[in-house]
Amino acid sequence: MPEILLRIKRQDPRSKKDPAPRWEEYTIPYDVNLTVLEALFHVQENHDGSLSFRYCCRASICGSCAMYINGAYRLACQTNVKHLDTNVVTVEPMPHLPLVKDLVVDMDEFFAKYEYIEPWLIRNSPDPEKEIRQSPKDRKKLDMPVDCILCGCCYSSCPSAWGEDNYLGPAALLKAYRFEVDSRDEAGKERLPLWSNERGVYRCHTIMNCVEACPKELNPTEGIQWLKKAAVRRRLFGRAK
Ligand code: SF4
Numbered sequence: 001m002p003e004i005l006l007r008i009k010r011q012d013p014r015s016k017k018d019p020a021p022r023w024e025e026y027t028i029p030y031d032v033n034l035t036v037l038e039a040l041f042h043v044q045e046n047h048d049g050s051l052s053f054r055y056c057c058r059a060s061i062c063g064s065c066a067m068y069i070n071g072a073y074r075l076a077c078q079t080n081v082k083h084l085d086t087n088v089v090t091v092e093p094m095p096h097l098p099l100v101k102d103l104v105v106d107m108d109e110f111f112a113k114y115e116y117i118e119p120w121l122i123r124n125s126p127d128p129e130k131e132i133r134q135s136p137k138d139r140k141k142l143d144m145p146v147d148c149i150l151c152g153c154c155y156s157s158c159p160s161a162w163g164e165d166n167y168l169g170p171a172a173l174l175k176a177y178r179f180e181v182d183s184r185d186e187a188g189k190e191r192l193p194l195w196s197n198e199r200g201v202y203r204c205h206t207i208m209n210c211v212e213a214c215p216k217e218l219n220p221t222e223g224i225q226w227l228k229k230a231a232v233r234r235r236l237f238g239r240a241k
């Protein structure tokens with residue numbers, strides 16, 4: 001296929017002239033390494049410089065370019081057009097999030113909820129003289145949650161988050177899990193009231209859209225289920241693990 005047809009859902013909600021969503025189509029020269037992000041650059045450079053989208057690393061580690069591509073949550077920089085197996089590529093902003101413009105959504109609430117969970121290592125003990133060592137077995141527990149790149153795909157895909165503005169959502173709760181299982185963190189008891197409530201883990205109904213949506217193949221539901229059990233263990237035995 002020497003060319004592909006790129007269909008982009010565009011809208012500028014702030015424009016008085018044309019606030020309604022519309023589909024625009026662009027023909028893009030194809031090559032075997034073309035990614036969806038590169039196709040968007042082609043539009044910006046050759047057809048319409050006003051097309052808005054986010055990106056940064058171009059290496060699937062910053063999470064900025066999360067979009068809804070051919071009916072699935074994907075990172076535009078990680079999505080090779082060849083692997084979509086079609087010459088029609090449809091790109092939409094992540095659904096269920098407030099739109100800023102074209103493919104850019106408002107992530108303020110997502111990051112406010114992430115911050116709320118206090119996503120940093122907290123120690124109550126006096127500062128050690130040397131680094132805090134961690135066994136390979138304990139480090140292994142972090143393998144899954146540390147790979148989260150905060151792209152927001154899980155949050156956008158979660159019906160519990162659509163219906164309940166207050167719900168912290170899968171990414172923030174996965175981060176709470178990440179620190180609960182970290183052998184060096186000592187804030188488990190203090191963080192517990194932040195996530196062990198109706199705004200937190202009990203709002204998750206294990207629909208598991210987050211697992212399907214995650215472009216890093218992580219499992220936020222597994223972390224949330226672990227937290228639910230940890231809350232019970234803390235109440236019964238005074239410790240999460
Ligand atoms: Fe993105 Fe996956 Fe992290 Fe959710 S868990 S923010 S989908 S990387």
Ligand code: FES
Nearest residue numbers: 056058060063077
């Ligand atoms: Fe960073 Fe795509 S540009 S993940």
